[in-house]
Every structure is written in C-alpha cells, then in structure tokens.
Amino acid sequence: MKAPGFWTTGGWPAAALAPASWLWRLGAQIRRATTTTYRPAVPLICVGNATAGGAGKTPTVLAVAAELIVRGSRVGLLSRGHGGTLSGPVRVDPAVHGSAEVGDEPLLLAAAAPTVIARDRAAGARLLEEIGIDVIVMDDGLQNPSLIPTLSLLVVDGGAGIGNGQLMPAGPLREPWDAALQKSAAVVLIGDDRTGIATRVGDRRPLLRAVLEPSPASLTLRGQRVLGFAGIGRPDKFRETLTEIGAELVGFQAFADHHAYRPLEVMELVERAVGLNAIPVTTAKDAVRLPPEARPMVTVVDVSLSWRDPAAIAALLDGMTP
Incomplete structure (x- = not known):
C-alpha cells in the first residue's frame, strides 16, 4: 500500500476519517483486553515502530542482534512473516523457503541468526526457547499484546517522522505516539531529524541516533x-x-x-x-x-545500521534483565 499524501499533510481527508480512527483505537483496546499474554523465559527485545510502513526496524534488529552475538549470546530472531503464506511457527531455512512462503525480511534475518516466523508470536517465542537461544529479538510487534517484552525500542525514520500525528486511517500511526513512547525504553532515530522527533521525545526517553550506511x-x-x-x-x-x-x-x-x-x-x-x-x-x-x-x-x-553512539545502545543492553 502506498501511503496517501494526507498522512503527511493532514487536511480535510484526515478530518473526515477521524471517526474511523476512533474505531481503530477501540479495536486495539479490545484486542489488548482479550489477548492472553506470555512472558518468555529468556529476555525479549521488541524492535517496533509507531507508524505503518517501513521505519528501519529490520536493520535495527540486525544491529541489535550483532551487538548481542559479539557478547556471546545465542540470539534468536522472531518475525510475523508479513507477506508470506506460512502462518508458523516455523524456523526459516533460506535453502528451503522463499519470500512467498515466509516473507522477505525473515530471509534477511535468517542469514544472521536462527529465525522463526509466527503469526502467533507467543508460539514463535516458545519455538525459539526450544531451539535453545539466550535472547529473542523481535522484528515489529510493539502493538502486539501477546508477548511481554523485557525491553522495547521505538524506531522512527527521521525523514518521515510520524506524519500528521493521527491514527490510521486518518494518519500513519498504529497507536497514539505517547502510548508508543510510554512502552519503549528508548527511541532509535534513523537519519536526519527532519520532522522534530527529538523535540517530541524531549527528556522522556533516551534518543539513540543511527544512520543506514551502504555496504x-x-x-x-x-x-x-x-x-x-x-x-x-x-x-x-x-x-x-x-x-x-x-x-x-x-x-x-x-x-x-x-x-x-x-x-x-x-x-x-x-x-x-x-x-x-x-x-x-x-x-x-x-x-x-x-x-x-x-x-x-x-x-x-545493501545497507546496515550504524550507531552514532555505540556506547549508548551497549549501556541499554547492559541494563537489560530477564
């Protein structure tokens, strides 16, 4: 789906869709109230975003996983497998699976660490536990109430920001900005801050700046x-x-x-x-x-995420407890 222009500029289309945004919020509240949650036996790091579309989550997952692997952790990666036909839980094997089956991002993730796709995220986490990993890094899922993360990172594209700041379908937000910020331990800002995200964050959360660098x-x-x-x-x-x-x-x-x-x-x-x-x-x-x-x-x-201040993300991971 291509994002409509009013997701950035606002205007009468966004205003006309505001009532539908209230329904979106109500649906999310009902989902949270009716979902059984699972806390994995190992630390779970959720890398998510507040908006629809790409923000740089997958490169962030890979960068976080690389930091953990250097420390000697057995890292497992968890994805919904968006765009694939398999519902999972299934461990991704690039020699067997294609993007039509497991989605595109999981194939990239599987090249770095054991990767499981699952529409049921809790079932996916359990499979990774059975595999014998030390820590799970989940690609997306900030709005998914089925898992209780140890630590959540809110990824924001500095060029796109949060658009007009309204909930879908009136805007690009999957949940209110303040709600996403509240549940996150830090904000990962990728690229130049062209939309004032640093001001929106203020001193409420650490701001981890990063860039995507070509190979x-x-x-x-x-x-x-x-x-x-x-x-x-x-x-x-x-x-x-x-x-x-x-x-x-x-x-x-x-x-x-x-x-x-x-x-x-x-x-x-x-x-x-x-x-x-x-x-x-x-x-x-x-x-x-x-x-x-x-x-x-x-x-x-190819591009990879590079931290402006590597010590900042290292300190955040140091403070992570099961």
Whole structure:
C-alpha cells in the first residue's frame, strides 16, 4: 500500500476519517483486553515502530542482534512473516523457503541468526526457547499484546517522522505516539531529524541516533549510470541512498511494500536499463523477492545500521534483565 499524501499533510481527508480512527483505537483496546499474554523465559527485545510502513526496524534488529552475538549470546530472531503464506511457527531455512512462503525480511534475518516466523508470536517465542537461544529479538510487534517484552525500542525514520500525528486511517500511526513512547525504553532515530522527533521525545526517553550506511561494495556504483527500483515502505529512501553514494540516477520506479515481482516485470526493468546504458539496482529486501533467474541481472545495494553512539545502545543492553 502506498501511503496517501494526507498522512503527511493532514487536511480535510484526515478530518473526515477521524471517526474511523476512533474505531481503530477501540479495536486495539479490545484486542489488548482479550489477548492472553506470555512472558518468555529468556529476555525479549521488541524492535517496533509507531507508524505503518517501513521505519528501519529490520536493520535495527540486525544491529541489535550483532551487538548481542559479539557478547556471546545465542540470539534468536522472531518475525510475523508479513507477506508470506506460512502462518508458523516455523524456523526459516533460506535453502528451503522463499519470500512467498515466509516473507522477505525473515530471509534477511535468517542469514544472521536462527529465525522463526509466527503469526502467533507467543508460539514463535516458545519455538525459539526450544531451539535453545539466550535472547529473542523481535522484528515489529510493539502493538502486539501477546508477548511481554523485557525491553522495547521505538524506531522512527527521521525523514518521515510520524506524519500528521493521527491514527490510521486518518494518519500513519498504529497507536497514539505517547502510548508508543510510554512502552519503549528508548527511541532509535534513523537519519536526519527532519520532522522534530527529538523535540517530541524531549527528556522522556533516551534518543539513540543511527544512520543506514551502504555496504562498501555498493560504493563501486559511484559515477555509474543506474536505474533504481524498490518495493519497500519508503522507496524514496533508496533513491536518496543511490544519490548519496554518488550514482548517476537515470531512472527510478517505486513499487508497493513487499511487492512480488513477476518475471516479465523484472525483464522489462532490465531491458529499460540496458536501453539507458545503465545498471539495474535494487535493495537487499527486494532482491529476495526477485525471480531466481533474474537475480544475477540486478545489482543489490545493501545497507546496515550504524550507531552514532555505540556506547549508548551497549549501556541499554547492559541494563537489560530477564
């Protein structure tokens, strides 16, 4: 789904949808009241966001997992498996599963640590406990009441912020901003703060600043003509990345988040790039959704999260208790 413009600007469409937002809030309250909660026997870190769409949760999960692995922890990753057909709980095996079955993000996560997908998050946590992990890091789930986290991180895209600040469908918020902030131990602000998130947070929670950095291999695209395409929460973020690494962007096509690429569709993109004397490029998240035969034809620009103050996230994890 592409976010409507009024999610950023507000105006009469947002005002007209305000009553539906009240129903959204009521539905969330009913869900919390009727859901049986589970507290895992091992520490659970929830990496979530307050808005619909991408904010950088998966790179944050990978960065947190890397910090824990360096400490010697046996880390397990938990995802809903959005976009996949399997409901789980099932351990993701990239040699067996494709994005159509388990979703795109779990395939990226599984390359870093044992990963389980489960629509029933509690069942997924139990499977990870059976596998024998020391700590669970959950990708998304801040609004899911079925698990009791040890620590929650609220991820915010500095470029998008929280839009018009209203609940869905009048705005992009999945829950009120103050409620998301209240349940979180810290806010992870990714990229430049273009929407005043630091002011919104104030001194109520620690603000952990981070950036998404392209891999060293991606820097070979500097000065190269490229045709970019992406089906992620905010495709413009990928456009900005290509510009930042110094690529000459001769074309760009945005798709909906989790878009399932058809073979003919990718071939048309490749042929268009050839006609422009350009290199077709996409994100790592998109690459796992490409037809296998098309992947060698497309260059992948991978990014990873880098902490501005590594000591701050280290201190937060130090203070985590089961």
